[in-house]
Structure formats: C-alpha cells, structure tokens
Amino acid sequence: MTGISLDRRTVLTGLGAAAAMTGLSPAALGQTKANLVVIGGGFGGATAAKFLKLFLPSSSVTLIEPNETYYACPFSNLVIGGGREMSAQAFTLDRLRGYGVDIVRARAEAVDGAARTVTLSDGSTLSWDRLVMSPGIDMRWGALEGYDEAATEAMPHAWKAGTQTTLLRHQLEAMEDGGLVVMSAPAAPFRCPPGPYERASLIANYLKTYKPNSKLLLLDAKDSFSKQPLFQQAWAERYPDHLEWRGASDFGRVVRVDPQAMTVFTEFDEIQADVANIIPPQKAGAIADAAGVADQTGWCPIDGLAFESTLVPGIHVLGDATIAAPMPKSAFSANLQAKVCAAQIARLMAGREPQASVLANTCYSYIADDAAVSITGVYTNDGGALTNVEGAGGLSPMDGGPAVREAEAAQAAAWFRTITAEAFG
C-alpha cells in the first residue's frame, strides 16, 4: 500500500490550507463565524470539538473540561486484570489546541438554553450559537441501598477510569489466595453493556493465574446480557472453577451493600466479600439535568439526525448521556455521533436540513489478555429515530476458535490506538 504523496500531505497540513482548497466563497461555510461550545473532553466531546473546527474553520470552538488528564475506560479492564499499565489509559486535550480548539479548564455549572449561555466554575459565562454536551455518566447514589460516594473507597465501582481503577487493581493484588471477589452488574441502560462481563473474564483470568484458590461471583440484575453466548462459552472453557455468574432469576440482583462489613445482599442471601466491585445504576452526567436536557429517566432524549435535544433546541447531546438505543453507550458510538453531529451542525449553519445516513458500532471485549470477541451494529437515522438496519451486525462466530479470538484481540488493540488518536491526537 502506498502512503499519501508528499505533495498531497504538504497541501493538507493545515486547516487554513484545507479551507483554501475547498474554494469557498466569503459567504460560504468556511467563513461562518459561529460560537460553538462543547462541554466534556471525553470520547464524544473531544472528537466533536476537533470535527467542528474541521467543518467550520472560521467558527470559534471552545471545549470545557475540568480535568487535566482524561483516563479512558476502554481497556481499563485490562489494567484491573493486571495486563496493562494505567499510564496507557491517560490522554490530554493539549493537541487539540493545534487544531484551533480553545480549551477551558473548568467545570460547566449551569446552562441557560433560552439565553444561550453556559456558566463555568471559574465564574465566567460563555455564550453559544450551538452547544454540544458529552458529559458521560454520573452514578445514582443511593439507588442501591448503602452505596453512596463514600462507599466507593471500600467497594470501588471503577466505572469511571482513574483512581477507582487502580484502587480495584490494588485490592485484587492485596487479596489473599482463597478470597472471594464479588461483582455487581446493574440493570440496563448503563455505560458499556458488555463491560462488566469483560471485566469478570479478566479478573477470573488473574485469579486463575495468580490466586488459583480464589473465585469471582458475578451478581447480575439481569437474566441476559451483551455477547452472552460468547462470554459463557469462554467462561466454560477457560474459567470453570474461577467464575460464577448468577442472573436475576437466580437471586442475582444486589439490593443492598454494607461497605463497612464488606457484605453484599441479594433478595435471598448475604455474601461476605474480600473484594467487592459494585457497578451501580447510572444516569447522564449531572450537567445534563442542570441544562434541562435530561428527562425523568435521567438520560437525554435526542433526535437521531443531529443529536439535538428534543427538550432544549440548540443543544446537542452525545455519547453515554443520550437515549440513542439501539446504539449502545460506547466510546465507538460517542466518537461517531460526535463526527456526525459536527457535520450536521455545519449543515444547519449553512441553512440546510440535517441529512440521514448510516451509523455503526463495534465493541471488542477481551476474554483473556490475548483473546477477544466483538459485537457490531449498523443503524439508520432515516426519519429521525435511530433504528437497526435489518440483517446487519451481530456477534463474533461461536465456532471461531483461538485464531479468530487472537485476531480480534489484535484488532481491538489497533482500534484503541486509532480511536484515541482521532479523539485526542
């Protein structure tokens, strides 16, 4: 395969050059001077800021994110299993400055959809013509009895990557051989539907290798889950003595926890854990509620074409915060939604209607350090609602065998490098 020629690369090394090449008239898109503000510098927000600048080079794009370092959740289960360093999960927004994005290191505290302003934790107020929000998730503290913010010190959720991830890893390392690890998976919808089962696989892999007398009990509020046949096949083959899954009809639903005593309660029994990983019920990041774009479910209804809120016009919501089913709450979805949303905002700025297209998702899950399975979906937003394209998508083949599982692990690693480069690089 040949690379792009040097000439071509030289011509295309700057956004200014790109705008010049497209031969836009002064009235055209390249000259549109809109104020575009993006809240949240994760997979959705970072990608949106970059592509807004790409499609609307003369507009100002301001990205608001309080954290210096973003820790990516995808692949953080490998850190928990001991197969990856936390430093490989760390990204910053610094490179986006090179694309012309203004970065403001603050938290968005309030959004006024009528006045079209956002107020920041540093006291400043920004006005916007279009606002894009990709605030991810927040936990519903108290929805699971006994599980509040303080409880996460004893029983980490590790569902936002960072110190929670390393805490869970350290707890697993410190546990004596023969211990019981308890995980609790919530009812849908939640961030990363296959994530709890990938994590269970990788914890079981660690126990089998380093603490063979220990066991993982995965308690589930559901009877079925993402990639279930593939995970259950892998567990039967690889971790028959180290992983037990209990579904809702087997009294798998956790109804209460006691972080002091390290006990987890189902409707049927009380379980003493040595390590407890509680993945609690979730909702859209709190700023969504403050902005009025979340409904009574705690998530944000959007139109599937431009990801514009159906509750507050002018505000677009991306990623985990949205009600975008059948598209899952994944980094892949957030990244693609961001690119499509940026394109649609460019259309709106040019006085055009948003246009329907085809969207897709792929999520890889590791079942061991060097083996992975995948799920894909293809969606259309024709008519405004996201729906599955019939006959497309699905799971890795059940009879794939080790070669296919290894190939998908390598593809997963390449996907992570590519998508993080597109969002943050």
Place this chain on the structure above:
Amino acid sequence: MTRQAGRWLAAALMGAVAGLSACAPDGAGPVEEKDAAALAVPGRTAQLALACSGCHGPSGGAIVSLEGYSKAELSTALTLYKSDEDGTTVMNRLMRGYSAEDIEAISTYLADEGPR
C-alpha cells in the same frame, strides 16, 4: 503541527477534498455540482465515510489504514465483505448494512486518486 497531526488531517481531508471534485457530498446531483459552497456542506456521503475513521485512521495504529487505495480497490473490497463470512473481522457483519449505492459513495469519497 506534529507529523502525526498532519497525517490525521491528510486522511480526514482526503475525503473532504476528493468529495468536492468527484461526487457531491451533499448527496445531490449535477445541479449542485457547480455550487462550491454547497458542495462543502457535509452530506450523506461524508457522514457515511465518517464511520470508517474510528478504526481506519492514519497508518501507524489503525487496523488497516485506508490511505492510498483507489475507488475501484475500495468498492471491490467492501462489496466482497458483504458476502464474505470468514469471521476473522467485523467487516462482513458491518457491510451487510450498506447498500451498493452507499458502498459506491464511500469508495468515491475515500479514494486516493492522487499521484502514487
């Protein structure tokens, strides 16, 4: 700008620029082809192609970089994936969701017809 950033832009804009000369990204016919401003508005084709870059970005990390392929190479490969159930990649499952017209549009948009 770093070399890596330059390459990312090259890949992203390759589509945008190719789209201008080859096909209307607005999904429109010849009527709009002379309207340069209209052609710069990203339409259905651009949005279809945006789904590719999360996995197939610039070389050096991507599953397979899409740089340097002709339209014919791309559309042949994507069409073959629709019926290829070999199972070692997600491409068969994905391409089953795209029509022949969508595959033509994506291939035109992403093609590198520049000097080799």
